[in-house]
Amino acid sequence: MEVIGILLSLGLLMFFAYRGFSVILFAPVFALLAAFFSGAPLLPSYTELFLVKAAGYFKSFFPIFLLGAVFGKVMEDTGAASSIARSIIKAIGRERAILAVVLACMVLTYGGVSLFVVAFAVYPFAAALFKEAGIPKRLIPGVIALGSFTVTMDALPGTPQIQNVIPTKYFGTNLYAAPVTGVIGSVIILALGLLWMEYRRKKARAGGEGYGQHTLNEPEPVNGDNLPHPLLSALPLLAVLAGNLFFTRWISGWDGGFLKPYGVTLASVQSTWSLILALVLGVLLAIGINYGRIKGQVAKSLNAGTIGSLLAILNTSSEVGFGSVIASLSGFKAISAAMLGIKGSPLLSEALTVNVLAGVTGSASGGMSIALEIAGKQYLEWAQRLHISPDVLHRIASMASGGMDTLPHNGAVITLLAICGLTHKDAYKDIFAVTVIKTLTVFLLVLLHSMFVFS
Template identity: 40%
Template sequence: MLGNLGLLVGLALLIFMALRGVNIFIAALLCSILVALTNGVAVPRALLEHFPFGPLGAFTFAGKFFVLFLCGAVFGKVMAASQAADSIAQAITRGLGTQRTLWVAMLVCAVLTYGGVVVFVVIFTMYPLGITLMREANLPKRLFCAATALGAGTFTMTALPGSPSIHNVIAASALGTDLFAGTWIGLFASLVMIVLGMAYLQREWRLARERGEGFEANAQDERMQQLAGAPGSGPHWGLALVPIVVVLGIILLPRLLALSGAVIPGEGSLGGLLAFSQAQPILWPSLALVIATGVAVLMFPALRRNTVGLLGQGADDSIMPLLNTAAVIGFGGVVTQTAGFAQFAQWILAVDLPPLLSVFASVSVVSGIVGSSSGGLQIFMQTLAPRYLEMGIEPEVLHRIANITAGGLDSLPHCGAVIAMLMIMGLTHKQAYKDIFVITVLIPVIAALLCIALLSV
C-alpha cells in the first residue's frame, strides 16, 4: 500500500513541480528518492543504478539520443542562420496566407513524421521555420507549439496505419502484426484527433486575437533572428528547401528500397545500405542531418563566414533539451524497478472491466507513470499483452487500441518529449502546457474511448 501511495505522490509531485517551473533535474531526483524510500529500494541503488543506467535510465536515454539531438540542433541553427527557414516560411505565407498558419504547421509536421522523420528532428527543423510563420501571422507561440505537437506527436505517432513510428514497430514486433494493423480503427482515430485538434486550435487563435494576444519573441527568438540577418536576404525558397529534401530523401531511401522488393538486406551495396539503416534507427537520421548540414554550408555562402562558430552554437543548443528530457526519463527508470509498479499493473488486470477498457486503463496508467508512450507501450507488451490475447482480443485490435491509448496520458507535464519541445521552443509549462494537454492528452484519450465504444457495439 505504501509503495503504491509513494508512486502516486511522487508522480503528482513531479507534475506539480514541473508546472511550477522547478528545475527539472532537482524535481526528478527528489521524486525518485521519494519513490525509492516508499518502495523499499535502496536510495544509492535508485540514484546510481536505476535512475542513470536502467532500461529507462537518464544516461541510457542521453547516450542513445545524444548524436540525434546534436545533429538536429546544428541543422536547425544552420537553417536559421542561412535564412533558408525564413525563405521557406515566407513562401508558404505568400501561397496559403497567414490565416492557415496552424494548418501549415500541423500538416508539415504530420508529413515529416509519417515519412519516418524522428519527432525530435521535426521539432528542431520546425522551430526556425516557425519563428517567421508566427511573426507574419502574429500567432501566439503556445499555439504554434500545440500545432506542432498535433502534427508530430498524436495521430501519425500512434494511430495512422503504416506509420514507421517506434510505437507501431513495438506493437507489431510483440504481437506478430504489421504496421497497418487495425486500419479502420487507426483511420477513425486519426480523423477524430485532426478534427478536434484543429477545431480547438482555431478557436483558441480567434480568442487570442480578441484578447490582443499575439506573437511575443523571447531572447532565444531574437538571437536566432539576429543571426539570420535582414529579412528577405535569404536564398530563393526552392534552394532553401534542398537541405530539408536531402534529410527526407536519405531517411526515406531505405524504406523505398524495402518497399520496392528489389533489394534484399545485406546483399550488394544497396542491400548493405538497407541493412545498416534498419540496424541503426537513430544513427541513420543523424547521418542524414549531418549530410544536409554539409549541403547547406556548401550552398549558402553566408554560413561559410563563421561555420565553426555556428556548429558550436548548435551543439550548445542541444544540451539542455537532451538533459532535461533525460532527467524525466530517469524518474521513469526508478519507477519501473519498484514492487509498487508491478503491483499496480497486476491490480489493473484484476479490476472487473470489459477487456478493451482494461487495455485502455492498463496502457494509460503505465504510460502516465513513466511519462513515455513508447516506454509505456514496451512495458505493456512485455508484461500484460499476453493476458489480453488470452481473453480473446484480436492481435490487430490490441495493436491499434494499445498504440492509440499510449499516446494519451504519456504527455503529462513530466513527459520527456513535452519538456524537450518546450525547451527547444523557449517556452515554459505555465505558458504552453494547457494547449499541449488538450491536444496530446485529452483528445487522444477521447479518440481511444470512441474507438473502444465502436468496437463494443
C-alpha cells in the same frame, strides 16, 4: 502509505521538472523516495533496478535517437527544415496560419525529423506568421504540439518516430501496423485539434487580443532568400520514408537463423534495423544535396546531433528507470493488476495501462516501454484468444503513449515552451487540450474495435 509514496514521488518529480531541474538527477531520487515508503531496499532499487532498466532502454533504442537527432540537426543546419516549413506556410497563407504551422510540423516529423528539431525549425516562421495575422503568440506551442506530438508521432502508419518503433519489439509487427486504425484516429485528432485551436483564435480575436508584446526568444526576421529549394530539401525526408518501406520488406525476407545465438527473432529487430538504414540514407542524402551549404561544418553538425541525442535518451532512460522502480512496488502492482483485470478487451486494458505509465514517467516512449515490458506478452496472448490482430495492439499502444505523456513534467513540453519563450501558465492549456483530444480518441478507437473488425 505505499500508494501515498508513489503519488508523492510523482508529484515531486513533476514539480521539480516544472521548475527546470534535470530528470536525469532527480528521477532516481524520487524513485528511491517511493521505494522508501514501500519498504523496498534502496541501494538495490537503484543499482539493480533503476540503472538496469535505464540501461536496457538505452541499449534498445539508442541508434534511433542518435540517427534521428543527427538527421534532424543536418536538416536544420543546411536550412532544409526551414525551407520546407517556410514553403508550406507561404503556400497556405496568413488566413490559414494555424493549419499552415500544423502541416509544416507534420511533414517534418513524418519525414523523420525529431520533435525537438521541428520546434526549432518551425517556431521562427510560426511567430512571424502569427504576428502578421494578429494571432496570440501563446497559441503557438499548442499548434506545434498538435502538428508534432500527435498524428505523425505515433498514429499514421509508417512514421519513423520512436513511439511507433517500440511496439514492434513486443508484437512482431512493423511500422505500418493497423493502417485503417491509424488513419481513422489521425483524422479525428487532426480535425478536433484544428477546431479547438480555431476556437481559441476566434475567442482571442473577439476579446481584442493580438500577438501581444513579447521580448523573450523573439526570433529575428527570417530571410528566405538564403534557404535551399524546398523540393530538394524534401528529398531526404522522402528517402527516409521510402527507404524504411523498402528495407522493411527486404529484411523481412531474410532467413533469421543467424540470429539464434543472439536470443532474438527477426520479427523483433527488423523494424529497428530498417529505420537505422533509412535514417543513414537520409543523413547521407541531406549532406550530399546541401554539401556546399554545410562544407566545413559537417563535423560540427554531426557532433551537435550526437550530443543532443545523448541528452534526449538519457532523459527518457531516467524516466524509464523511475517508472520501472514504481512498477516494481506492491502499491503499483495492485493498480496494475486492476488494469490488467479489466474485462472484455485487451485493447482497453492496454490503452489505460500505457496512458497511466506515460503520465507517470512524463514520457511516451518510456511509459509504453514499461507497460509492454510488464504486460506485452499477456496482451498478445489475450488478443490471440479473441482473434485480435497484433497490428491493432501495436497501433493502440503507440497512440496511447502519446496521450497523457504531455503532463507538465514532459521534457518535450518544457523544451517547446522554452523555445517559444513562454511559460506553462502562458501556453500549457492548449497543449493539455491537445493531450485530452488524443487520449479520448484512443479510447474511441477501442470502442469502435469492440463494435467493428478492422485493422
